[in-house]
Amino acid sequence: MMEKTENIQKDIRITAPLSREQALELKAGDSVLISGVIYTARDAAHKRMVETLDQGGDLPFDVRDAIVYYVGPSPARPGNVIGSAGPTTSGRMDAYAPRLLDLGLRGMIGKGARNQGVIDAIVRNEAVYFAAIGGGAAVIADSIKSMEVIAFEELGAEAVRRLEVVDLPAIVAIDSTGANYYDIGRRAYLAERDGAAGDVTDAAGAGEGDEV
Numbered sequence: 001m002m003e004k005t006e007n008i009q010k011d012i013r014i015t016a017p018l019s020r021e022q023a024l025e026l027k028a029g030d031s032v033l034i035s036g037v038i039y040t041a042r043d044a045a046h047k048r049m050v051e052t053l054d055q056g057g058d059l060p061f062d063v064r065d066a067i068v069y070y071v072g073p074s075p076a077r078p079g080n081v082i083g084s085a086g087p088t089t090s091g092r093m094d095a096y097a098p099r100l101l102d103l104g105l106r107g108m109i110g111k112g113a114r115n116q117g118v119i120d121a122i123v124r125n126e127a128v129y130f131a132a133i134g135g136g137a138a139v140i141a142d143s144i145k146s147m148e149v150i151a152f153e154e155l156g157a158e159a160v161r162r163l164e165v166v167d168l169p170a171i172v173a174i175d176s177t178g179a180n181y182y183d184i185g186r187r188a189y190l191a192e193r194d195g196a197a198g199d200v201t202d203a204a205g206a207g208e209g210d211e212v
Contacts, residue, residue, distance in 0.1 A: 014026070014035075016034055016037055016107070020065070028173065032130065032169070034067065034130075036165065038069050038109070039061050039068050040069050040072075040159075040160060045155060046095075048151075050096050060160050061150060063104050064103070066105055069110075069163070072088060072156075073085045074157070076147075083141070085141045086137030089112045090129070094118050097121065101122065101124070102125060104125070106127050107129070108128075108130065109131075109170055110131070119180070123177065128175055128176060133169045145166055146164040147162070147163050
């Protein structure tokens with residue numbers, strides 16, 4: 001289910017698990033609010049999951065249409081569901097992500113760019129990479145309503161967790177076509193910078209023949 005809210009940002013509300021149809025509608029740069037069930041896993045957990053697959057075992061959750069959040073939360077204070085829950089740098093998972101995407105993983109939440117192998121796997125499997133809101137660890141924590149460790153408890157903060165979330169904010173960083181918000185933003189910045197430099201040059205040139 002997808003629904004645009006009526007606020008200025010026009011956030012798109014999506015539910016997890018994330019269907020193929022929902023994923024195909026999302027475009028790089030879209031602002032989304034995610035509700036439903038998602039899972040946490042960082043590099044240590046990803047390594048364990050891939051080793052489990054290599055040994056013919058089963059993953060600790062059904063990855064089909066699932067969303068994985070790259071986070072290792074800090075301990076919760078009394079009365080809170082979770083501690084600080086800011087995203088981990090996504091590149092640490094690049095070696096493992098294509099394997100999970102090929103098994104049906106539909107979404108990933110993290111921060112930073114992905115390598116070409118991950119981008120190719122996103123396109124091949126019609127998936128989406130979301131960027132968590134920068135500096136929004138407290139906001140993200142507030143959106144997490146329940147948490148349960150479901151695998152690799154011995155990994156501590158890096159254990160796999162099942163989270164129930166309501167309106168977790170994120171940006172579509174790479175959509176199912178491979179359009180990349182990081183590249184789009186960089187090109188827009190360079191175009192704006194070059195345009196501003198041209199305006200300054202034109203203004204300086206226009207004033208060269210003026211009398212004082």
